[in-house]
Amino acid sequence: MDYISDFLEFLSIPSVSALSKHKADVERAASWLARRMERAGVREVRILKTAGHPVVFGQVLSRSPHAPAVLIYGHYDTQPPDPLEEWNSPPFEPVVKEDRVYARGAADDKGGVYGAILATEDVVKAGGPPVNLKFLFEGEEEIGSPNLKDLLVKEKDLFACDLVVSVDGGMFTREIPSLTTGSRGLVAIQIDVKGPRTDVHSGGHGGAINNPVNALCQIVASMKDEDGRITVDGFYDNVRDISESERKSFAQVPFDEEEYRASVGVPALFGEPGYTVLERLWSRPTLDCSGIWGGFQGEGVKTIIPSKASCKITCRLVPDQEPDEIARILEAHVRRCAPRGVTVETTVFPGNSRPYVVPGDHPALPVLSRVLTKLYGRQPVEVRLGGTLPIARTFLDLLGSYLVFFATSSPDENVHSPNEFYRLDELDKLRRGLPELWSELAASHRT
Template sequence: MTDPRMQALDYVRRNRDRFLEELKDFLRIPSVSTDPAHRPDVEQAARWVAERLRAAGVDPVEILPTDGHPVVYGEARSPHPEAPTVLIYGHYDVQPPDPLDLWTSGPFEPRVQGENLYARGASDMKGQMMATIAAFEAVARSGPLPAHVKFLIEGEEEIGSPHLPAFLQAHRDRLACTVSLNPDSGMIAPDTPTITYGLRGLAYFELRVYGPSHDLHSGLYGGVVHNPAQALCELIAGMHDAEGRVTLPGFYDRVRPLTEEERAELARLPVDERFYLEQTGAPALWGEAGYTPVERIGARPTLEVNGLLSGFTGPGAKTVLPAEARAKISMRLVPDQDPEEVYQQLLRYLEERAPKTVRWEVIRMAGVRAVLTDRNHPAVQALRRALETVWGRPPVFKREGGTVPIVTQLKEMLGVESVLTGFGLPDDNLHAPNEKLHLPTWSRGLEALVHFFYNYGVT
């Protein structure tokens, strides 16, 4: 009798070109979720995903409404009652392609050059979704499913998934599962299979500082009225000390320290100072003293200014003393930090430091807890063996500096762990012009996902 695993792997290899052409069709849909003008395209992308799932053997498949963009949901059951249930998460929306003049080809006109496929969404995350659907199809066409499989594919990830929590709450019984497979992650390098086991949380605010009731002439009133832009800059400058530590009162009280085992595991990652300098183009690195760059990225909390706005910013000169100044501020949080507590710490800092010559307010915009996945979870170990089989070397485990809210929401609302994988690379230009997907890595990923289903399911 033919081994179903080997049949599925052969199916992937025989149909790889077709899968790539289907991915190109998917990428041609400009499903930009943040732009109302693209709402018809977002809806088209949802229909495309639903039809593609049906073609892969998922039944039933539904397009479920939310107060924003719809969610595509589907199920496929294994004949084995004792089989685990894998909930596959993904998103079909993409970032805006701007600035268009920096693209070397149309952002929604997929182009293969060398080993790379260029298009908006190629890596984040239509390519990852296509790999998962293709791997499922190969398994479904090669014998009994080793696991029950559910698909949850949303259209608002790139705008913060504002309607997903309500959807999860409304459909929690339907979404019940053993584990979630989330391919919205990536690898450190083409030859370094990677499993992400930690994600930082997020607390996002807008700080507004007000001075006079209206803009003033800086010659007539400068030196008499405190400039809100200057006050804001001084407040921001004081949010870090000389060692790169955040100065908000109590900010580090709940920070879980790294264990020696984790520090040793993170030290295995091939990402040193040179790696970050090459990736960023920065003249030198900066950050909290006493920690390596990879530790600061994934396991230590940070505070960053994401945007500043005040006064006159157009071409030429205008001597204005602005009436207000604004800053977008994000804090990446680590396990045990609470976004609500961080908000209170920011308020205490401002109450202690802000001068009486200005008024201020803080607007809360997002709050998500950090999450750590148990590296010994059976699904994580199934993925580890899958990656080692395909790449011929054990994967490295890393903590991701970014935030994926669905991972935290699934853990808090459904009690479900997530296995984070993906086959994007650091130089894929996510959210930037000339986004790309490295096709040899993607092809390996198809086979690794096939192995995952068999490793984790009933065979």
């Protein structure tokens, strides 16, 4: 099948946005995407430059003069493939096994992007879409979309639309479709602790100077209590609590906590007291140390006091937390808790994102529900993303358009992990489902 071979070619491009050595590969992926869109019948395809990686734009106009404009959003960049030794096959040499395509980016989000192109190709061949389609495929989602906001400001008229449909995301399970009504925001910092000018002998200096690794661990430990509640002053001040209707909606989602525990391989679940697991995953903020390093990492023992230690902290945010304010209070907490005898610096990473929620009465939600019910043979459950789609809130703030999710990947597909895969039947489901959605949106717009 030609469409499968094209998908494999797309997946073979290592478009890792976080690593500068792959800059040319990201640009190559954008060029490949632009050519494939043109083949599909997309018009006015353009590769738009940003201060970082490019955005690919295109559009297909409806024959109806009053059709709504729908912007299809996705991303062609991928996470780094590390750790490489845990992959069963090279991450950028895609392999098809038992109706699954294994490759980095297969499910997140090249499968979604490619499925949207196939769906567009089908409707163009059938006479054209019932809505005005626009496409925005970016190359920086995996690093927080740091340059997309500036592009949207510059090209606001180009991207103007009535609704944004994201093909990045996924369903609750392979069998149970989901209506995703929001995503958490994100803020990230790095803490660097410095001690002696260079690594020194622990026998000659231990007990006389502070150890940067110990000091860093002390700072990180001060951010949470033993039950998992965040202890940074002001962190919860603006958190919008869960409503009773949201609690009831979350409680109706079929979710087995023990099955979840076993699936991630931990001895016990852990988190903020007073909330269910789903409530903590979808509507409560988090603070996690996502990486920590310092001192000797090799085999055996090296008796030193290291000169420096560092860590990265990421926080998932919920309505009405603001990333800049959370970054400010994190920096203040680090300064306040910094032990004596070391120098501590904090860096706030670019690309932080505001949390996002779709209003419960938005007219696109019942349309999505009807299409998903037809596609999956059962009504969708209402969920939120525990993760972050950085651009969702930006579309609302700059274009005045809400974003809804329509993606078919499943949660077991190792996104951001070794051996990522995407099922071919999910690609076909997206290919069939998007034209249904566009038709329903057009009909809803006319009534």
